[in-house]
Amino acid sequence: MGRLATVGAKDQISAGLHGSVLDEFGALITSGAFPPGHVLRIEQLEERFGVSRSVTREAIRVLESMGLVTSRRRVGVTIAPRSAWNLFDPRVIRWRLDGADRDELLASLGELRRGVEPVAAGLAARHATPEQCGTLTGAVMQMAVHGRSGDLSAYLAADIVFHRTLLEASGNEMLGALTDVVAEVLAGRTHHHLMPAHPEPAAIRWHAEVAQAVQAGDAEAAERAMRDIVEEANRAMLTTPSPATP
């Protein structure tokens, strides 16, 4: 699908001129380059990014809708305090994962997973289709194979399929909407080497337990096993020291 290959992994939606401005400016803000309360004038931004006013305004509108800035007449564009940010916006998550507070964010998201995924597993046990059950067990098999062979990249792919399928199988759209976030966490964990070279064998076993419990319709067991998974994951992330940022 690549076309002109939007440079690497960046699976960005931002098509068009305004998208680049949005992306660049958003990354700047989330990285803390501008302190909250800092005011910029639209004219400055036009000139800084070398685009016209309407393009600038469109980018600002989006940033405003994400809570990163506010725009008021006679004042300008004000950087909003972090508390106003829409932290669940996929773009905000992406910018922050690519930025400096990556580790802190991964920790926060880990706690979120600890709450969400066991519930999703329990619901999946009651709602998963046979096809989804098949996908789950297939993913577990892949994990087992590549976990043993040490192919972390393939292991990650299977892991993502597993968790994505499970969240979707919960039948709850809000939980399903978290698939991308969870995938980002899993990927981030691997890419930033917050995982041991060989995945915990217990983790694979627990994944198998979840898949089995879901298929059997045993909500309790699915929830319990999933809780084991995410708790172990968070523990591993905390104990594995983060290497220096690239």
Add this chain to the structure above:
Amino acid sequence: MGRLATVGAKDQISAGLHGSVLDEFGALITSGAFPPGHVLRIEQLEERFGVSRSVTREAIRVLESMGLVTSRRRVGVTIAPRSAWNLFDPRVIRWRLDGADRDELLASLGELRRGVEPVAAGLAARHATPEQCGTLTGAVMQMAVHGRSGDLSAYLAADIVFHRTLLEASGNEMLGALTDVVAEVLAGRTHHHLMPAHPEPAAIRWHAEVAQAVQAGDAEAAERAMRDIVEEANRAMLTTPSPATP
């Protein structure tokens, strides 16, 4: 902090012309007035909302960033399928709560709470400041008073303070970012008469338990009591039949 107790009343950010268009159009889309895949031309939208092209484009940019539409050259503005929507965007939640799939959404959000809030309670037990503990116990007292007197509105306000404070006290920004969503659920539940006329006494007792456990730093107990709260809430919401929409 209360100020004028925003409880449910349209706390809309949308200032300016483009905000109204965004709000109106977004509500239309989320309500299903346009089927996914339906295509509109910008010119049509200009005329429909009686605004200029630039304003229309700004609104569309924001809608696009929420995943509600896509805009492509030579084609027009296409309504995106639900799976692409940014379901965690506060505005999307608001539109849907005001629209037809309110009940379904409240159910989904209830399950989300079931996952998130117990974890938040556990974390709060380890991170809450003395001041936050005070706010919690104060809120519980208010709930007890107004629960007995049958003042549902005041009860709701105290309930919101309780859950907001707890999520913030978790020290986890992602969980903290869910405060508005949780407040919407609580408010929606009351306003749409999905709650009994007199709140469950057990619920108040559990709130007290949570507050106490948080103060004592007992994460296990806080988590358990909070689990009781949300499970009871979901049960009550399921069993209380939803009255006709106003």
Add this chain to the structure above:
DNA sequence: AACACCCAATTAATCATATCTTTTAACCTC
């Protein structure tokens, strides 16, 4: 003289319009 209050003048965002460019779906030709 110190303070509060009100009114304009200024300033910068907001909105509208006109024009040009770029993309690309659809059509037509060979």
Add this chain to the structure above:
DNA sequence: GAGGTTAAAAGATATGATTAATTGGGTGTT
């Protein structure tokens, strides 16, 4: 059916008009 051509619609820029709000001065009051 592969190829190029056309035209339709969004994208981008430029600019003028409008609106709102901050600022500062002036007036009246304490």
